[in-house]
Amino acid sequence: MPETANSKLPTIVLFDVDGTILTTGGAGRRAIIRAIEACGITPKIDFSFAGMTDRGIIRKVLDASGPAATETAIDRVLEPYLDLLRAEVDAVDDATYRVHKGIVAAIDAATNAPRVVCGLGTGNIEAGARIKLERVGLSERFSFGGFGCDAEDRAALLRAGAERGAARLETPLHYCRVVVIGDSPRDIKAAHAIEAECIAVSTGFIRSEELARHHPDHLVEDMAAAGAIEAMLGRS
Numbered sequence: 001m002p003e004t005a006n007s008k009l010p011t012i013v014l015f016d017v018d019g020t021i022l023t024t025g026g027a028g029r030r031a032i033i034r035a036i037e038a039c040g041i042t043p044k045i046d047f048s049f050a051g052m053t054d055r056g057i058i059r060k061v062l063d064a065s066g067p068a069a070t071e072t073a074i075d076r077v078l079e080p081y082l083d084l085l086r087a088e089v090d091a092v093d094d095a096t097y098r099v100h101k102g103i104v105a106a107i108d109a110a111t112n113a114p115r116v117v118c119g120l121g122t123g124n125i126e127a128g129a130r131i132k133l134e135r136v137g138l139s140e141r142f143s144f145g146g147f148g149c150d151a152e153d154r155a156a157l158l159r160a161g162a163e164r165g166a167a168r169l170e171t172p173l174h175y176c177r178v179v180v181i182g183d184s185p186r187d188i189k190a191a192h193a194i195e196a197e198c199i200a201v202s203t204g205f206i207r208s209e210e211l212a213r214h215h216p217d218h219l220v221e222d223m224a225a226a227g228a229i230e231a232m233l234g235r236s
């Protein structure tokens, strides 16, 4: 396959976690709900968490449920969250808690390619992302990322992850190619807000027809699809 100029650029790949790398079978959602309940609040939730940051989810639930969504109130919910997340993650059976097709091969390809670094770009706070990934042995595959504890805004956390990737490449970010892999329109929008490419995968809850409406640079069923890894490495 002929290589384009893109493939010669130092590349930072940022993987979303929920719906992209893996599915927790709802463990993350249940842990957030339990953490809110642990603060004495009855949560009103009528929305999908897909593509939202942890702080953004908690803010929206608090807004709908009564108490003022101050930074302190959000921090209070996050206090019991990690222990509850560990318990919820442990409770899911192996058939339900799974890594999506092609993800391990994509991580391997990104890790082994020259001048490519492989990180996370997730709305999870870092400790939460690592609890989810540890269960499937993937946490240590990501030495850096942009997380929900870096920023509530998804574009801002992706930029934080991209800056960390650029530091590892010892190259200014504006000389790097950034590729975001995600399963929601929010991943696509945030990637484009920082001028990154987005590979959208339909392994989460959002159908490919809906993802297509947000114009990802590449749209694949999963990372095992023909051309997906080449797209990630800039060889398509």
Ligand SMILES: [Mg+2]
Binding pocket: 016, 017, 018, 019, 020, 050, 051, 182, 183, 184, 204
């Ligand atoms: Mg996701």
